Amino acid sequence: MSDLPETVERETAPKPDATVIWLHGLGADGHDFEPIVPALRLPKRLALRFVFPHAPQQPVTINMGLRMRAWFDIFELGGAREDETGIRASQALLEALIEREKSRGIAARRIVLAGFSQGGAIALQTGLRHPERLAGILALSTWLPLAEALETERDAANAGVPIFIAHGSSDPMVPLERAERSRDRLAALGYTPEWRAYPMAHEVCQDEVAAIGAWIVDCL
16 A cells, blocks of 8 residues: 555554554654553553554645645634645545555454544544444544534444544643534534543643543443
């Protein structure tokens, strides 16, 4: 699969039978969340492969057109205009990573899609439209992209997929209200996301990491 992004991988045990594909945020890379693997304190019985892809390098409008790793362009804060082309291109990249895991013997039902900020947006964009049931979708400090298109584009295979959404109550980059609107939009479409808000900014905190670890155990 020549169109696959480069990835960083960590395995918690030999012969993993489940995968977490975790997408980083704007300007970071696949190493950003690599340290979270031991911090999750997952039970030894779970043999997981964590796949942390690097986003492509591209100009980002809100950063004066500077090139950096980004899953899509951001034209303005708040998301009034969305980079639909870029979002769908990264959706295709994530779909390719799912297919690679399946080719390595991991069933779709044993794959969790995860992401922070931009990465979480792509996890939601892809997972809710994926034609096979996934293990879960983890969306951190993020929002629901292309929300108006979801009703017609979503796939029934993931109508009941576990969704974990966590956000900082003082997030200056993606305001809490935007995340709450995304949560409410999902609920209006019949999804039942697990929602957590933490007293933090655009980041991840220790209590959140503990909750994520427990959620992954429940999913897998």
